[in-house]
Amino acid sequence: MKLFVMILSLLVSPAGAHEMTPTYPELKWSHITNVLTAQVVLLNMRSDAEYYEITVLDEDMNNIEFATSERILNVPYLERKTIDVYIRKSDKDKATYLCSRSRLRPNQVQSTGIQSRICSKFRK
Amino acid sequence: MFTKTIAVSAALLVGSVMAADVPITGEVMSKCSIYTDTAGVYGNPTPSTLSTSPQSGGVTPVVRYDVVLADAYKARISTPDGFTSSPSLTDAVIFTGSVTVDKVSDIGMSGYEAAKVTYNNVTEYDLTIAGSTWFGITSAMSYGVDKALPGGTYKAIATAECIAK
Numbered sequence: 001m002k003l004f005v006m007i008l009s010l011l012v013s014p015a016g017a018h019e020m021t022p023t024y025p026e027l028k029w030s031h032i033t034n035v036l037t038a039q040v041v042l043l044n045m046r047s048d049a050e051y052y053e054i055t056v057l058d059e060d061m062n063n064i065e066f067a068t069s070e071r072i073l074n075v076p077y078l079e080r081k082t083i084d085v086y087i088r089k090s091d092k093d094k095a096t097y098l099c100s101r102s103r104l105r106p107n108q109v110q111s112t113g114i115q116s117r118i119c120s121k122f123r124k
Numbered sequence: 125m126f127t128k129t130i131a132v133s134a135a136l137l138v139g140s141v142m143a144a145d146v147p148i149t150g151e152v153m154s155k156c157s158i159y160t161d162t163a164g165v166y167g168n169p170t171p172s173t174l175s176t177s178p179q180s181g182g183v184t185p186v187v188r189y190d191v192v193l194a195d196a197y198k199a200r201i202s203t204p205d206g207f208t209s210s211p212s213l214t215d216a217v218i219f220t221g222s223v224t225v226d227k228v229s230d231i232g233m234s235g236y237e238a239a240k241v242t243y244n245n246v247t248e249y250d251l252t253i254a255g256s257t258w259f260g261i262t263s264a265m266s267y268g269v270d271k272a273l274p275g276g277t278y279k280a281i282a283t284a285e286c287i288a289k
């Protein structure tokens with residue numbers, strides 16, 4: 001009986017994690033004039049999510065323009081990806097959060113899926 | 125005797141070369157991890173309602189937040205306010221939901237539930253203590269005035285956010 005409950009709980013629980021480090025990334029001068037850059041590392045331990053969207057937000061959670069290699073990244077299960085974002089010098093004071101959000105495919109969502117978002121805060 | 129001494133010395137020398145150190149390093153960085161501990165399932169207790177409550181035949185989704193640094197993050201959890209996919213619905217759909225602390229890894233986190241802030245379909249918790257916290261997300265919906273839901277698959281998404289302070 002105990003074994004049955006354990007197997008059932010494993011089947012019902014697709015445990016996995018979305019993780020982003022560091023908590024407070026630093027904005028540094030990039031090799032481009034008047035452009036700053038910051039770096040975070042994203043780890044995908046969610047078997048049900050393989051795409052993550054990157055955003056840069058102000059303190060009220062409004063979007064700020066930024067550049068990166070891919071806004072929606074493919075991060076395979078159990079893989080880690082280093083993300084570099086670039087923002088204009090004029091946006092330095094406004095830019096507050098660097099966020100990654102899991103993007104779920106409709107066929108990956110069970111009855112109620114869970115979307116995860118982690119926001120690191122720029123060190124100022 | 126001399127030959128034996130040379131043999132032992134040689135064995136020691138060879139041994140010292142073979143016994144290589146295998147370093148294991150680890151780094152604990154300040155971070156937040158969101159674990160999807162349990163995926164939710166809607167139960168259909170009456171023809172016009174769906175609910176993730178176990179009493180209604182559903183499964184409550186559970187998310188776990190792991191924070192390494194105390195007082196660095198807040199958890200913001202939103203219950204669904206619409207379906208991401210469903211059969212065509214022609215009448216009013218009303219969603220309700222709640223979030224509660226399910227389990228904690230530190231006794232000091234017992235105050236999280238009393239200190240939570242709720243607005244619209246969003247619940248916020250201040251993660252003031254390092255460790256793991258499990259949150260249960262209950263979602264329910266009703267259709268029209270006791271109108272039977274059309275047959276089909278209903279899917280909704282709850283959002284779990286971890287925001288640095």
